[in-house]
Amino acid sequence: MNEQEKHWLVREKTIRLLWRGGIAMLFLLVMADFFIHAHPYFQIDGTFGFFSWFALVTCISMVLFAKALGLLLKRKDTYYDNE
């Protein structure tokens, strides 16, 4: 299927644009930390950009942990079929 026949949302150009727009939005959100009054409960949660890096780090760790657990516990989806 060539680019023009594809739905506009899945064309290469749109996807590139979405990535750029997305990253610009993330940047602006982090910058917004300059303008808000954080009222931290545990100190560290009041530091600059805390919610951004915390989300990034915990999400990547969760995916990696899931991946590791998957190595141990994943089976073909026909595993229980002969019951």
Added chain:
Amino acid sequence: MTMSDFPPGLVLIIGAFLLPIIGQRLRPMLTLGLPLLTLYLVWSLPNGTFSTLSLLDYNLAFIQSDSISRLFATVFSIMTFGGSLFALKQKRVLELVSVFVYAGSAIGVVFAGDLISLFIFWEIMAVASTVVVLSAGGKRSYQISMRYFFVHVFGGTLLLIGILSHIVETGSTAFTAMEPNTFGTIFILMGFLINAAAPPLSAWLSDAYPEASFSGAVFLSAFTTKAAVYVLLRGFPGTEVLIFIGVFMIFYGIIYALLENDMRRILAYSIVNQVGFMVTGVGIGTEMALNGVAAHAFTHIIYKGLLLMSAGSVLYMTGRRKCTDLGGLFQSMPLTAFCSIIGALSISSFPLTSGFISKSMISQAAADESLTFVWFMLMAASAGVFLHAGIKFPWFVFFQKDSGLRPSDPPWSMRLAMILFASICIGLGIWPEYLYAMLPYEVTYVPYTVTHVVQMLQLLLFSGFAFFIMLPLMKRTLTITLDFDWTYRRFFRLVLRRLFATIWKIDGMIRRSFLAKLDSGLNYLAQRHEGPSSLLSRDHPAGSMVLWVAVLLAIYLLISFLR
């Protein structure tokens, strides 16, 4: 009993049995009308205790109405209405009947004023939900529904043991706040937790719910676990162990959903995750936390119903359920994709959706109580929810690659149900005051502050960023992930099979050696006394017999003389 104190749940239970009798054309009037009538009855009940009945020495109260029970009964009725609208195309009457009994008994549970009537509705709920799973049809559903049933019968037995000991210990059947410090209350707590899909027996949920029909799963997602949240909220507020159980459930749900390929199993694991938030909130136990739990149960039922409706629509239109088979459906199912995204944003508590105004209260309660560990866990989990349900579900079903499938949006009744629930999600997000007014305690919480909105957006969008940069690691495979149900589906079976194989082997050895001994013993006797005049072949002359009879008679005579 007047109309105003008629147990609202009974409307659905009695109505259920009218469904097969009336014709196909009138049935929609009942399936849509009865939930609305129930809702009306729920709201016309004043606070207080009604519908009491004396059974033996105990008083049963079928209705104990207050703000908590009203809130749960309201959302159960709305769910039954929306689900029935979605299920108008469901041709299996058995499913509709069981769904109505199921919903009615769940409402029965939330109005039950004493432990005995609670238990009665609890068990009706277990049986009815089993029939919902069973009614999908086929050998597979039969096996799954039986596994589901055994877990719930086990949970029900624990609850019954708990209730009976509690009544013996305290002499009261009242259902009030308890602490798990006696034999009875510990068993009651365990019985409740099994229905909340708490570890270790949590696999019943992801095992059974995704096997129900396209509409059955929508109903199943709402009642059992949330009725369990209700009884925990009322029975065990502030029980510390629930915090740890809840946090475990939150991460268990995220990790297993991340590994899952079946779209409805992703959502099933995410139910455990969301119930985990509520269980944690019950464990924190402050007014803010309990308000959060009640609000979150309300919003959760709606957005999870919506998500399962969108998954049900895809299943209904394509007959497929694995992420590996799906993708690109947004092009031909725009409305379903849109509603699914609304549900996904709500479950991730995006600002302007219902999840934002409810879940934030639970994490706020953790912050207020200075529960550092819990708060950081809840924040990580909020990011994780966006990861496993908020993006993963819509992405792999509606976007991802182009699967080449071009199904249209589902029939109008299903579309209407999704639009209704999506509107509730957005409506509650914009006007939280209507939900806050229904909560058990006064709400001082303000969800929309600039700081909170910016922080939540950072948390969610960076979690989304993590999703897309980790996408190569998330490639779907045709796999399942072993869960606790493996122990009773494989391990116990293997152990029992081995055990019996060993028992039969030992038994066989004993029998064989005994028979061999017997054989050789007989052979020995036969050999020893071989020949015509030997012991075994000798003949006994009649004369000796007469002699012996005479001897016996003489002895008899002698004895009779002696007496």
